[in-house]
Amino acid sequence: MEKGNRTTADPVIKVEGLTVRYGDNTVLDGVDFEVYPGEIFVIMGGSGCGKSTLLKHVIGIETPAEGKIRINGTDTALLDDSELRKLHMGIGMLFQSSALFGSMTIGENVALPLTEFTALPTKDITSIVRMKLGMVELAGYDNHYPAELSGGMKKRAGIARAMAMEPAMLFLDEPSAGLDPVTSAELDLLIRKLNEGTGTTMVIVTHELETIFNISHRIIMLDRDAKGIIAEGDPRVLRTSSQDARVTDFFNRRVTKKKHEGMTT
């Protein structure tokens, strides 16, 4: 596995020897990586390589077969349900489908964690909601329902909700999936702007090369056959200098001979 540049600060996420199995099928085998404060860290790889599975384990939705996941130095496996809920309150998550609650307006969606987990008066919550919607360029859409928004707007509303509790870490699962290139690029800019403005650590799962080159500071590349990481570092460097054909093929959108043959037979 190739490794690139890393910062010297203590990692906010540390994954050690993570192994994920579904029955006899091993999806990830001994995955190790670290995420540092304030960086945009991308988990990338081809379809079915376990990107989303890895993300679900990192945020504690699923339990690994083996290995440790430390968030801010705490081993998530040692947390009970209430401690895990507290941990979840400190992180934000944008799901692939945005997962906005269809029965609530956009404003209510963003306000939900604030009304549930803080004692702020309604007036303050309203101003925070307006500020968050302004941050994601959705000012004025507080009374709209998710069904009335476009795909890109839903993603931005999802980010506003994920950032409502001022999380130190934001996880984004395929943020540009299903979006046109312009909307996707706008979303990339927004993610970058939020990262620079708030200093929030962002972990993004994607296979969109544009997004990877536009916003990531560091990536790990997963491979289905290797069941783990095959490259780690700055994607711009890896694209040109990687010695691993799987890495350069992915970055340069080349179909490998083996895969091509497999498709035609």
Add this chain to the structure above:
Amino acid sequence: MPDITKHHIETADDGVVTLSLSGRMDLERFGELTPLIGTIFDSYTPSRLNVDMAGIDYIDSSGALFVVKLEDEARARSVAFTLSGLSREKMGILSLIDREALAKPSLAPRERRLNLIEQLGNASIIAVKDMYDIVSFGGELIYELGHSVTHLRKVRWGDVVTYMKKVGVDGLPIVGLISFLLGLIMAFMSSLQLKQFGANVYVASLVAVAMVRELGPIMTAIIVAGRSGSAFAAEIGTMRVNEEVDALATMGFSPMRFLSIPKVIASLVTVPVLTVFASIFAIMGGLIVGVVGLNLTIFTYIQQTMKAISIFDIVSGLVKSFVFAAAISAVGCQRGFKVRGGAEAVGNATTSAVVTSIFLIIVIDSTFAIILHYIHWA
């Protein structure tokens, strides 16, 4: 790192007020910070406000929002405002706040609460439209059923068998249990009265006639509406949300033929059979009360049951259950096809399917009662 936001207010003779902030300015402290705005402007009435944030260790967007609100208030009161002491890094958070967004009115007005008359009018319009939709769907369904009868090979018989199992075989235990207990209760309650007149044997007649003519078809239909009508609505509704129904249409299938016909045929076959079982189980429940509580013999009870019910009762009960089956399956499918939106719409469709089915069951039963009365005496 201090855990709270500390503030210190200093006033000068020329009306210049300096607010010095230190510690953390974050979401958790936002509620404590906002009252400061009123305090500063109302109690100190500054001619100039200097905000010194050199002591701030951490600021998030909520903390930045407080600073922006402070500045906006100063502007609104024509008070000069200066901000100092924030590092360039921490200033970045302030640049994220869109001041226009804070004051921008909602593009869609909040839904107005309707008054009682408006609600009544709205409900009436919805009810009429709903009835129109059901009749229209019923017409289409009859057409498709006719098409299926003339094109038997095109019917998805595999699906029909699957739904027959789901509606009939899987529903039998609960239909059987409820009917058995119903027969037991009916026999027990009536025996208390009939015993006084020495008319114990008529308990058998009462249970048999009530179940075969009325309660058997109605109870079975209500259980099927709750179990299967709701399942039909949820299944088709979820398929609508996932665009599977649209996919069928674009592939050249008739979604109605593909999805509704197997469910309707399966219901038309299994509900009358379930009704027969319901009557048998109820008679068995009555039999237990008759034999154990009223000292009737099994033979006497069965003989009295056979004497009480006629072929007309059995046929009318089965015809009724056939019509109930058509109504339940049609309403379930129609509600499913009407789903627009997401999970909530699927839930609404499911509830609506059950409520409408039960309402129709009662309406159909009342209609049958009148029709059968005239047929019987004609």
